[in-house]
Structures are given as C-alpha cells and as structure tokens.
Amino acid sequence: MLVRRGRRGRADQDWRRKSAVAELVLAVCAGAAACGGDKASGGSEPEVEAAAADRPIESVRTGGAVMLSGEWPLTGATFEGGGPQHPVYVVKMDNTASSTPQIGLSSADMVVEQLVEGGLTRLAVFYYSDVPDQVGPVRSLRASDIGIVKPTAAVLVASGGAGRTIARIADAEVATSVEGAAGFYRADDRSAPYDLFMSLGDLADNPQDGWQAPAESYLAFGDQSDFEGTIAVDKITATFSAAHSTEWKQTDDGWTRPESFAEEGDDFMADNVLLLKVKVGDAGYQDPAGNPVPETKFYGRGEAVLVHGGKALQATWSKESAGSALTLQNTDGDEVTVPAGRTWIELVPAEDGAVVLSS
Structure with missing residues (x-):
C-alpha cells in the first residue's frame, strides 16, 4: 500500500529500548464505560470548565516562548530555527476495524486514546513538527476533548x-x-462514516486567523538518562472496557501496537507509553444507536504509569483544570520528567478499566 510521508521533517528521535521481565497489574480508575453520540436524553449537560486558567493565551504568529527555549512542545526534542507557521492540529481519528487503514499516524508527535460510546476508543492525534498530506478517517468530537x-x-x-x-x-x-x-x-473507496479525510498539509499552509502557538510543553520533558523506572516490562495491555483493549509490544524501534489499524509502514512508534487512571462520567446524552455517551474528566489527579524502554515507573498525575498542563510526581512527591520523544497517552477508565504490564 502507498505510504503517505510527512511534508515537514521531524527531529531525529531514535531511542533504543532494553528487554525486561516482570508483571504488574493495576486496577484502573473510575466512571461510566460507554461514550457517545448525538441523541439527547433526559440527563443534563455538565457545565463547561470556565476557570480563568482555561482561557487561551494571546494569539501569536511565531513558535512562541516554547520554541525560543529550544524544545518542541509535544516531544521535548531539541529545536532549532523558526517555529512552524501554524498551530498544533489535533485530529479525531476512528480507532475501530472499520477505519482500516488509518492514514497519517507515523507523522504524529503525540497521541491520546480516549473512551467513546459502546466501550470503544477514539484517537486524538497531535501534529505540529511534522504535518502529513492526508489524515483520517476523521470522526466527531467529544466534550472529553476540552x-x-x-x-x-x-x-x-x-x-x-x-x-x-x-x-x-x-x-x-x-x-x-x-x-x-x-x-x-x-474517499470513494470507503463507506460512511469512515470515508472522511483531511488534507492536513493544505490546512497548515493556510491557518485560521488568530491562531496560537503552544504556550508551554504538554509534558515536563527530560533526558532518558533521568528516567528512574524499575519495573521490567515488554508488553502492556490497557483495557478500556469489555469491548476494547489496546496492547503494546516492545521492539527495537519502540513500542508498537500489534493489533493496530494503521496503514502498513505508517503506524505511530512510541518512545513512551503513559497510562493514566481517569474518572469517567456521563455526558448526558446518547448516540443514535442509544448508547450513553461517556465523558473523560481529564483534570484532577490519579494514578499513572510511565513506560520507557523496558522499564515502567509508578507515579501520580495531576492537572488543575481542563486547560492546565499535565504534571507527574513519583511516590516521594518529586517531579517526574518524561524522556524526550514521542508519547502515546492512554486515558484508561478507573472503573471497569485495567492496566497490565508484563515481561
């Protein structure tokens, strides 16, 4: 199959992994197991996060302070030169067998996997340092995306x-x-709703007026030599519901998903897998099939596991509000930095979810 290559190069991020050996089972955090759609139910819609901290920063037309600090804001990789003349784009991508093949994942800086209706998952795919020509299939947004x-x-x-x-x-x-x-x-060769794609390169060439550059890095990045993981691991299973689990396997090229729906040669290779226990609530409406729509509450605090190479580290995550930066702390309360590289974040429901690390 044709592999679509990105139009803008990304800094070289070749992080080698080591083999590992042990098992850790985590009971994961809380909430409703389904996620949703477009049919209103009797439930009331939760209030929008409106704290001052959630308000956008002033619009800028350059890479901004993060660029000047010499760090890509989504990977922590060393940055040189002028910043991209476009914002970060987050594409909502289908993550079921009907999406096969997913296009454009290999160009992403970061991916967040979230629960949706029917116990399935959807991807929020972040593009900034490398913008591919085409991405998709593109699906609908959720309040969880805030x-x-x-x-x-x-x-x-x-x-x-x-x-x-x-x-x-x-x-x-x-x-x-x-x-x-x-x-x-x-796309003529696919059936709806899995036929919608975006020419992302064209969008980046003509960004919306008033676009904004990231004000800070998404994660606190550090050198891989600072990573203090001690739990040996070469396989990860993140269970979102009875209907869906995402499995990861360590390879010489990074962490990969054996059951990926990506186009061959176009998958996301993760340097880090960050697994967060998150609360999940009811968004207050149903999809057309009658499935209740869940809402991931991506703020507050909870348990976390950071995997890099062949080691895992238990931690705690915190996020003051929807618009706040994500921070990690170890069991001693010290800040945990994420090794610079490409990160896949699993927002695993605390209730009805589970994380298994094994070797």
Whole structure:
C-alpha cells in the first residue's frame, strides 16, 4: 500500500529500548464505560470548565516562548530555527476495524486514546513538527476533548459533533475545523462514516486567523538518562472496557501496537507509553444507536504509569483544570520528567478499566 510521508521533517528521535521481565497489574480508575453520540436524553449537560486558567493565551504568529527555549512542545526534542507557521492540529481519528487503514499516524508527535460510546476508543492525534498530506478517517468530537486539547491552544479537527458538545467546545474557546471547512474530502473507496479525510498539509499552509502557538510543553520533558523506572516490562495491555483493549509490544524501534489499524509502514512508534487512571462520567446524552455517551474528566489527579524502554515507573498525575498542563510526581512527591520523544497517552477508565504490564 502507498505510504503517505510527512511534508515537514521531524527531529531525529531514535531511542533504543532494553528487554525486561516482570508483571504488574493495576486496577484502573473510575466512571461510566460507554461514550457517545448525538441523541439527547433526559440527563443534563455538565457545565463547561470556565476557570480563568482555561482561557487561551494571546494569539501569536511565531513558535512562541516554547520554541525560543529550544524544545518542541509535544516531544521535548531539541529545536532549532523558526517555529512552524501554524498551530498544533489535533485530529479525531476512528480507532475501530472499520477505519482500516488509518492514514497519517507515523507523522504524529503525540497521541491520546480516549473512551467513546459502546466501550470503544477514539484517537486524538497531535501534529505540529511534522504535518502529513492526508489524515483520517476523521470522526466527531467529544466534550472529553476540552481537557485533551486546551493545553496546546490547538485546532481540533473533527467531522462535527452533537449540538450540545459543539456548544461546550465553543464555550471552552477551543478552536475547531469541522466538515465543510477547506481540506475535508470523502474517499470513494470507503463507506460512511469512515470515508472522511483531511488534507492536513493544505490546512497548515493556510491557518485560521488568530491562531496560537503552544504556550508551554504538554509534558515536563527530560533526558532518558533521568528516567528512574524499575519495573521490567515488554508488553502492556490497557483495557478500556469489555469491548476494547489496546496492547503494546516492545521492539527495537519502540513500542508498537500489534493489533493496530494503521496503514502498513505508517503506524505511530512510541518512545513512551503513559497510562493514566481517569474518572469517567456521563455526558448526558446518547448516540443514535442509544448508547450513553461517556465523558473523560481529564483534570484532577490519579494514578499513572510511565513506560520507557523496558522499564515502567509508578507515579501520580495531576492537572488543575481542563486547560492546565499535565504534571507527574513519583511516590516521594518529586517531579517526574518524561524522556524526550514521542508519547502515546492512554486515558484508561478507573472503573471497569485495567492496566497490565508484563515481561
């Protein structure tokens, strides 16, 4: 199959892994197991996060302070030269067998996997240092995206969403690009709703007026030599529900998903896998099939596991508000830095979810 290559190069991030050997089972954090759609139910919509800390920073037309510090804000890789003349783009991508093959994952800086309706998952795929020509299949947004996207002042690229969700996204001042905007197209060889794609390179060449660069790095990055993981691991299973688990396997090239739906040669190779226990609530409406729509509460605090190479480290994550930066602390309360590189974040429900690390 044709592999779409990115149009903008990414700094070389070749992080080698070591073999490992042990097992850790974590009971994971809390909430509803389903996630949702467009049919209103009797439930009330939760209030939008409106704290002052969630308000966007002033618009800028350069890479901003993060660029000047010499660090890419999504990977921590060394940065030189002028910043990208476009914002971070976060593409909502389908993550079921119907999406096969997913296009554009190999160019992503970071990916966040979240629970959606029916116990399945969807991907929030971050692009900044490398923008591919095409990405997809593109699916709808969720209120859960507010906490995922706001820290980067990103543009959320999606097919659309339920009316109440679109209103919440707008109230949270998250910029969006939805079907009908320039760059979207339907693939003739796929069936709806898995046929929607975005010409992301064209979107980046003509960014929206008033776009913003990231004000800070998404994670506190550090050198891989600072990583203090002690739990040996070469396989990860992140269970989101009875309907879906994501498995990871360590290889010489990084952490990979054996059951990936990505186009061959176009998958995301993770240097780090960050597993967070998150609360999940009811978004207050149902999808067209009658499944309740869950909402991941990506703020507060919870248990975390950071995996790099063949080692894992238990930690605690915290995030003061939807728009705040994500921080990690070890069991002694000291800051944990994430080794510079590409990170996949699993937002695993505390209730009905589980994380298994094995060797």
